[in-house]
Amino acid sequence: MAVSRRALLGAGAGVGFLAACGSNTGRGGGKSGSPRLAQWYHQYGEAGVEQAVKRYAAAYDKADVSVQWRPGDYDRQTAAALLTDSGPDVFEGSPSLDQIQGGQVVDLTELLDGVKDDFNPAVLTPKTYDGKVWGIPQVIDMQMLYYRKSLLKDAGVEPPATLDALVDAAKRLTTSKVKGLFLGNDGGAGVLGGTPLNAAGLQLVTEDGKVGFDDPAAARTLGKLHQLYADKSLLLGAPADWSDPAAFLQGLTAMQWSGLWALPQVQKELGDDFGVLPFPKDGSHGAPAVPVGAYGSAVSARGRHRDAAKEYVKWLWVERTDYQEDFALSYGFHIPARISLAKKAAKLRTGSAADAVRFATEHGHAQPLLWTPANQVAYQDGLSRIIKDGAHPESELRSVVRKVAAELDRVKKKS
Structure with missing residues (x-):
């Protein structure tokens, strides 16, 4: 394999x-x-x-x-x-x-x-x-949002700079033949992880090892992901999942969350008819977010x-x-x-590749070391219920926070 x-x-x-x-x-x-x-x-x-x-x-x-x-x-x-x-x-x-x-x-x-x-x-x-x-x-891998310039222009939609704008853009771009956004066949619960929380100015785990999303802003942000699902703006059941740009290239979606690795293929097939963005910020304390690993x-x-x-x-x-x-x-x-290598590499100095390097440098977030598999499962299960089932974000997150706090206490006692 x-x-x-x-x-x-x-x-x-x-x-x-x-x-x-x-x-x-x-x-x-x-x-x-x-x-x-x-x-x-x-x-x-x-x-x-x-x-x-x-x-x-x-x-x-x-x-x-x-x-x-x-x-x-x-x-x-x-x-x-x-x-x-x-x-x-x-x-x-x-x-x-x-x-x-x-x-x-x-x-x-x-x-x-x-x-x-x-x-x-x-x-x-x-x-x-x-x-x-x-x-x-x-080496660094990163994820980002690809958008089709021509489809956004035809719909009178600007590249979304906020999560609210992303929700609105996805709805306006959705037609009988094209969905506005593809976040994966599960609606985004698997791939997005803590990225929406980072975009709201929150963290999975704080620097002192505590739950970083025990905050009302977390529920507000994750609730907007359900709105994308409720509006039927999300592409679901695509032939290939989020890591493959096929849905975007085949015109099944106007915007797709994928990785930097897809850029050469997208560029080859679409030329200049695309752009890339970080995950858009949410709320007054938020900032664009880019998952890196x-x-x-x-x-x-x-x-x-x-x-x-x-x-x-x-x-x-x-x-x-x-x-x-x-x-x-x-x-x-x-x-x-190495930051110095990323800045001077010829393949990364122009166009969307240069944008991607800047996004990763200025807005990059990696999964913290204290974010154990048990934490990942608890959070992802909760996020899936919020997105697809419409579970109440506040009550769902309260349960996730309790589980994550207990797991963080466990791992910190071993240190």
């Missing part, structure tokens, strides 16, 4: 079964006594990525680095392998709170000395815990060559900026995690 980098957005480390990791760990002595390091990646769906990362590893002269491509449920495989001696030395992922608190990953803070401010804080923050960095961000490079605490592994990670994801730009833009369409 080949997984595209779009799956990284919001991806968390899995838990559960012990996968068959195999005995070929790549550890032990390498050529001329140099350490041998095993580096794991999940199986990308984008052509050329595997060859590229193997080329990077082969260019490193201080250790023999064996790249392992891991098909299947990568996050669960990695979570299980970190508990054994047969896992990777270096691995791609988003270290979970359990892995950090359990001492399964190595502190990488020192690797960013002098360059920490050049890493986009939206994706570095979720890899930071207790003031220490546990993963070096590799990134896998990082981390080091297993059970590796025999931890210092050598750290040195390799620094070389590849801090020092070799040429490889970092190549990884982001040569085998798909992504934003380098």
